[in-house]
Amino acid sequence: MTGAITSLRTWKRPPVLLKDPRWRWTILLGSAIYLVLAISSVEVNWFRVYEGLERGWKFIQGFLSPDFNSRWRDIQAGLVESLTMTLTSTAAGVLISVPIGIGAARNLAPAPVYMFCRSLITLSRSFQEIIIAILLVAMFGFGPFAGFLTLTFASIGFLSKLLAEDIEGCDSAQIEAIRATGAGWWQVVNYAVQSQVMPRLIGLSLYRLDINFRESSVIGIVGAGGVGATLNTAIDRYEYDSAGAILIIIIAIVLVVEYSSSYIRRWAQ
Amino acid sequence: MTEDTIWAFVADAPRQASDIGGRMLPPRWGYLNQLWQPLWDTLNIATLGTLIGVIIAIPVAFLAAGNTTPSRHFVRPMALLIIVTSRSINSLIWALLLVAIIGPGLLAGIVAIGLRSIGFVAKLLYEAIEEIDENQVEAVRATGASRVQVIDYAIIPQILPAFWGISVFRWDINIRESTILGLVGAGGLGLQLQSSLSTLAWNQVTVIFLVIVATVVVSEWVSAKVRRAVL
Numbered sequence: 001m002t003g004a005i006t007s008l009r010t011w012k013r014p015p016v017l018l019k020d021p022r023w024r025w026t027i028l029l030g031s032a033i034y035l036v037l038a039i040s041s042v043e044v045n046w047f048r049v050y051e052g053l054e055r056g057w058k059f060i061q062g063f064l065s066p067d068f069n070s071r072w073r074d075i076q077a078g079l080v081e082s083l084t085m086t087l088t089s090t091a092a093g094v095l096i097s098v099p100i101g102i103g104a105a106r107n108l109a110p111a112p113v114y115m116f117c118r119s120l121i122t123l124s125r126s127f128q129e130i131i132i133a134i135l136l137v138a139m140f141g142f143g144p145f146a147g148f149l150t151l152t153f154a155s156i157g158f159l160s161k162l163l164a165e166d167i168e169g170c171d172s173a174q175i176e177a178i179r180a181t182g183a184g185w186w187q188v189v190n191y192a193v194q195s196q197v198m199p200r201l202i203g204l205s206l207y208r209l210d211i212n213f214r215e216s217s218v219i220g221i222v223g224a225g226g227v228g229a230t231l232n233t234a235i236d237r238y239e240y241d242s243a244g245a246i247l248i249i250i251i252a253i254v255l256v257v258e259y260s261s262s263y264i265r266r267w268a269q
Numbered sequence: 270m271t272e273d274t275i276w277a278f279v280a281d282a283p284r285q286a287s288d289i290g291g292r293m294l295p296p297r298w299g300y301l302n303q304l305w306q307p308l309w310d311t312l313n314i315a316t317l318g319t320l321i322g323v324i325i326a327i328p329v330a331f332l333a334a335g336n337t338t339p340s341r342h343f344v345r346p347m348a349l350l351i352i353v354t355s356r357s358i359n360s361l362i363w364a365l366l367l368v369a370i371i372g373p374g375l376l377a378g379i380v381a382i383g384l385r386s387i388g389f390v391a392k393l394l395y396e397a398i399e400e401i402d403e404n405q406v407e408a409v410r411a412t413g414a415s416r417v418q419v420i421d422y423a424i425i426p427q428i429l430p431a432f433w434g435i436s437v438f439r440w441d442i443n444i445r446e447s448t449i450l451g452l453v454g455a456g457g458l459g460l461q462l463q464s465s466l467s468t469l470a471w472n473q474v475t476v477i478f479l480v481i482v483a484t485v486v487v488s489e490w491v492s493a494k495v496r497r498a499v500l
Binding site: 013034038039041042043044045048049051052053055056059126127128130131134135138139140214215217218221222228231232235238243247250251254255 | 285286289309310312313316317353354356357358359361362365366369370371372374375376379422445446448449452453466478481482485486
């Protein structure tokens with residue numbers, strides 16, 4: 001770091017990252033080449049964009065003067081569906097992911113069970129909700145039931161993974177102490193592990209509730225029910241005032257869920 | 270929820286599943302050759318979108334952080350509102366809107382990813398700004414530095430590692446999201462997915478799924494590597 005000091009009056013700030021100038025230049029040059037290639041491969045029909053700006057302005061107006069009334073019945077039905085899907089799928093997800101999470105914790109489960117549960121988690125996590133929804137809608141037909149299954153499946157991967165990591169991070173002295181009293185496997189889980197991971201499990205479930213609501217407003221686009229389907233219809237009909245109303249309701253519910261869940265999480269931990 | 274469900278379809282599900290599985294299973298590998306261009310488009314949507322999002326998110330984060338905002342009562346709530354709006358609307362919904370406004374294509378996808386990223390990056394960045402060491406700010410200010418110089422010399426060096434970490438993390442998420450944006454017409458792999466689904470070409474759908482999973486795994490690996498290097 002201490003190079004030859006040429007003059008006390010000039011000082012150059014040392015680079016924070018990438019101390020080696022060769023690396024800095026290679027990365028800079030590479031990014032520049034990539035940017036040129038990437039931007040030149042994006043075809044933009046500026047005429048279409050220009051025409052669309054008017055529609056964009058209409059949408060902003062619709063967002064500022066939302067129309068809650070004319071489609072209220074559809075919006076209400078969509079919201080009820082979304083909220084039902086959110087709650088039921090989170091509950092089902094938590095119920096299923098507790099045993100899977102325990103099975104995926106290396107300190108509690110034997111190796112074959114561990115491998116099996118880990119592969120279940122990887123399977124569930126590697127696909128996006130939307131892709132799972134496409135498949136499940138094809139299998140179970142349109143409607144919120146497919147959405148419920150999608151969100152449950154996605155919740156399992158998320159919750160089990162984080163739960164398993166939390167169990168693996170448990171204080172092993174407490175587990176050892178309970179085991180030393182002659183406790184069986186169930187008793188170890190019940191008395192040593194459960195008491196340590198419970199606050200975190202509550203927090204994770206609430207966080208997943210939050211995510212599930214956000215997702216439930218999207219998977220309707222591929223036919224899995226919920227308010228997303230209503231929103232998609234509103235945009236397809238160019239009813240931007242109704243679409244604005246739906247978006248405002250989604251934002252408001254997300255805010256309420258997020259703040260109340262962070263409040264409860266702080267209380268639980 | 271249950272009253273609208275057509276139970277005949279649910280009862281039918283195992284048969285449907287095996288039917289779809291049977292159609293998916295010999296994947297049509299020849300289709301892979303048509304996927305390189307959409308894959309490149311998907312990467313561009315994610316990268317350029319992240320770039321736009323990050324560039325807008327930086328000023329928003331400085332306006333939203335309690336210790337750098339010019340006014341706590343007016344500017345800060347506005348910046349927080351931008352963050353919340355951007356965060357609560359999924360990128361697929363942004364894409365749906367933008368396809369209707371500026372027409373289908375890559376641009377809609379890039380802007381959708383950008384708009385969605387603003388909230389995420391700005392939120393994490395302003396939390397990082399609020400957690401900086403105030404002593405360094407004080408020290409730089411004591412030399413007679415101006416507001417901009419304080420930000421440049423005291424704050425930026427402290428948040429730079431967090432900034433790169435957040436950006437790469439968001440890029441990783443964006444790769445994941447941009448693979449499906451095409452479903453609503455915003456270009457990339459999702460567009461191929463949509464056309465294969467609507468022609469019921471399930472053996473092509475399998476190939477697309479595999480490409481998506483491979484892309485996601487690679488981007489996760491890159492992002493984990495970079496984050497370990499900077500943080």
